[in-house]
Amino acid sequence: MNIMMLLEMAAATYPERVAFMDGADGSAITYQGLFDAARSRAASLTAAGCTRLAKLDVSSLATPIGLFSSAWAGMPYVPLNYRLTEAEITALLARITPAYLVTDENRQQSFSGHGDIKSVSRAHFLDDSEHAAEHKDDWSMDPDDVAVLLFTSGTTGVPKAAVLRQKHLVSYILGAVEFASADESEAALVCVPPYHIAGIAAILSSVYAGRRAVQLSNFSAEAWLELARREAITTAFVVPTMLARIVEALEGEGSANLPHLASLSYGGGKMPQRVIERAMALFPDTDFSNAYGLTETSSTIAVLGPDEHRDAAASEDATLRRRLVSVGIPLPGVDIQIRDEAGNVLGPNQRGEIYVRGEQVSGEYEGKGRLTDAEGWFPTRDAGTMDEAGYLFLEGRADDVIVRGGENLSPGEIEDVLLMHPAVADAAIVGIPDEQWGEAVAAAVVLRPGESTSESELQAWVQTRMRSSRVPKRVEVWDELPYNETGKLLRRLVKARLQ
Amino acid sequence: MAVLKTGARLKSAVCDGEVMVVSAPAADITLTCGGADMVDSATNADERAAIDPDHAVGIRIGKRYITEDGGLELLCVKSGDGGLAADGALLLQKDTKQLPKTD
Numbered sequence: 001m002n003i004m005m006l007l008e009m010a011a012a013t014y015p016e017r018v019a020f021m022d023g024a025d026g027s028a029i030t031y032q033g034l035f036d037a038a039r040s041r042a043a044s045l046t047a048a049g050c051t052r053l054a055k056l057d058v059s060s061l062a063t064p065i066g067l068f069s070s071a072w073a074g075m076p077y078v079p080l081n082y083r084l085t086e087a088e089i090t091a092l093l094a095r096i097t098p099a100y101l102v103t104d105e106n107r108q109q110s111f112s113g114h115g116d117i118k119s120v121s122r123a124h125f126l127d128d129s130e131h132a133a134e135h136k137d138d139w140s141m142d143p144d145d146v147a148v149l150l151f152t153s154g155t156t157g158v159p160k161a162a163v164l165r166q167k168h169l170v171s172y173i174l175g176a177v178e179f180a181s182a183d184e185s186e187a188a189l190v191c192v193p194p195y196h197i198a199g200i201a202a203i204l205s206s207v208y209a210g211r212r213a214v215q216l217s218n219f220s221a222e223a224w225l226e227l228a229r230r231e232a233i234t235t236a237f238v239v240p241t242m243l244a245r246i247v248e249a250l251e252g253e254g255s256a257n258l259p260h261l262a263s264l265s266y267g268g269g270k271m272p273q274r275v276i277e278r279a280m281a282l283f284p285d286t287d288f289s290n291a292y293g294l295t296e297t298s299s300t301i302a303v304l305g306p307d308e309h310r311d312a313a314a315s316e317d318a319t320l321r322r323r324l325v326s327v328g329i330p331l332p333g334v335d336i337q338i339r340d341e342a343g344n345v346l347g348p349n350q351r352g353e354i355y356v357r358g359e360q361v362s363g364e365y366e367g368k369g370r371l372t373d374a375e376g377w378f379p380t381r382d383a384g385t386m387d388e389a390g391y392l393f394l395e396g397r398a399d400d401v402i403v404r405g406g407e408n409l410s411p412g413e414i415e416d417v418l419l420m421h422p423a424v425a426d427a428a429i430v431g432i433p434d435e436q437w438g439e440a441v442a443a444a445v446v447l448r449p450g451e452s453t454s455e456s457e458l459q460a461w462v463q464t465r466m467r468s469s470r471v472p473k474r475v476e477v478w479d480e481l482p483y484n485e486t487g488k489l490l491r492r493l494v495k496a497r498l499q
Numbered sequence: 500m501a502v503l504k505t506g507a508r509l510k511s512a513v514c515d516g517e518v519m520v521v522s523a524p525a526a527d528i529t530l531t532c533g534g535a536d537m538v539d540s541a542t543n544a545d546e547r548a549a550i551d552p553d554h555a556v557g558i559r560i561g562k563r564y565i566t567e568d569g570g571l572e573l574l575c576v577k578s579g580d581g582g583l584a585a586d587g588a589l590l591l592q593k594d595t596k597q598l599p600k601t602d
Contacts, residue, residue: 001506005519009560009576138541141519143506167506174521174574178597179561201602209600237602263600291601305599331598
């Protein structure tokens with residue numbers, strides 16, 4: 001198995017179709033062009049004598065070329081977060097040398113004297129004349145070859161390097177995407193960062209389906225809407241904070257006016273019910289899907305599909321309506337269980353840790369091995385419940401549980417209640433040390449523009465809707481909550497500031 | 500007869516068809532395409548024999564083929580005129596459910 005085989009199939013079936021287009025400058029590459037570029041860059045990678053291809057740059061045509069050429073050359077592809085500090089980047093690079101590094105012009109200069117790093121600029125990497133046209137015709141089909149090393153966001157400590165082997169990525173694509181299912185008019189808008197698992201999955205899915213992928217390297221709601229209209233985008237993936245901003249930007253308009261957008265999927269964090277309901281009203285003809293996945297599972301493992309979105313939104317029944325904030329049911333070939341701390345499998349609606357098993361699940365970190373148990377189950381560290389019908393609900397990170405006087409409280413359910421308050425735009429709940437209870441509930445909220453409220457009003461709001469143990473002991477109003485660039489709430493920063 | 504390895508790529512000896520093993524049982528299987536044993540994809544084909552007319556249903560790129568019990572699954576990576584068979588029994592084309600787009 002090798003992801004290059006997916007590109008080979010695509011190039012053989014629709015060679016002249018545009019595969020990728022850089023939204024910033026309009027440059028584009030066809031499927032045959034991408035296949036040929038992967039071959040010639042594989043030759044350069046091999047000749048450089050490096051063991052990894054690292055990429056430290058925004059999305060561009062160099063992103064898919066980098067991913068596939070490294071697969072052809074048989075070396076891991078390592079996309080790095082270009083928003084990290086220089087010190088953090090240097091520390092990550094030291095873990096992956098000797099590396100062939102593709103980066104922007106400015107950074108390339110600063111790496112030029114580094115012995116273990118062969119650095120080239122994006123322009124150099126993209127210039128056909130700088131690379132040999134010939135390379136061996138085949139690539140390794142060993143399913144255990146490492147395809148991608150992805151540094152996790154490190155919201156809880158030193159970044160770990162998740163190991164994704166060829167078999168994990170190929171299994172994910174075969175399970176999730178029908179080959180050549182897109183017709184020539186279909187175009188995907190890719191705005192997730194290239195160093196995020198969703199960015200890798202977007203490339204592979206688009207190639208296998210046969211879509212034209214349009215890249216947006218610096219997200220803003222205005223740029224996203226403009227590019228989606230200009231390129232007649234038919235499908236897109238966003239993280240919840242992106243959708244919230246898009247909805248905000250469309251405030252006051254009856255519809256999004258994106259007639260081509262047939263499907264819009266989202267994932268990577270918790271979607272506030274108000275945002276998805278508003279989005280569905282603004283995009284009445286668009287199919288919404290919620291995808292839940294992790295870096296360690298080669299992206300999506302559960303999906304809430306378009307029909308389920310519509311049924312839930314139209315339902316008067318509270319149980320059915322709540323499905324709108326569910327992450328759906330497992331993909332075919334993926335098994336999910338909820339377990340308690342002792343490892344016992346829990347029944348419907350019981351809160352515990354989410355475990356996952358399947359061909360696409362890696363669960364491996366470099367230097368640490370696989371964290372799966374003997375039966376292949378991987379502990380996600382995400383907390384969740386599953387209802388009687390098998391719909392999965394996320395309840396935050398297992399580590400985020402607040403233990404107040406022996407009672408386990410989930411931040412998510414308290415946040416949901418605060419978010420229903422008309423003045424509250426965003427909310428974060430954390431546990432802070434408390435002499436009497438061990439931990440106490442504390443809240444940071446962001447208010448909607450022009451609105452006001454008070455600590456006592458919000459405490460009363462929670463008091464009337466939940467058990468008294470859930471009422472925040474303290475509520476602070478902040479200008480904004482700390483998120484990382486993929487929309488993950490940085491709970492430890494909230495906690496530190498509230499303590 | 501051989502135990503097929505997951506991820507291995509094989510090609511037909513009598514047509515253009517090529518497949519990749521998605522999953523396989525840990526047992527010896529005689530895998531044929533067009534009635535002739537499939538060979539390693541790196542093998543150079545000299546002269547091709549004719550396709551057995553009973554094994555000429557053809558395979559299509561991107562489609563998956565399975566044994567009746569589902570134990571063996573192959574992905575066609577190059578279309579061909581021959582039909583796939585395991586131990587003489589023709590493989591079936593797997594029905595795949597179209598899933599919502601997720602990325």
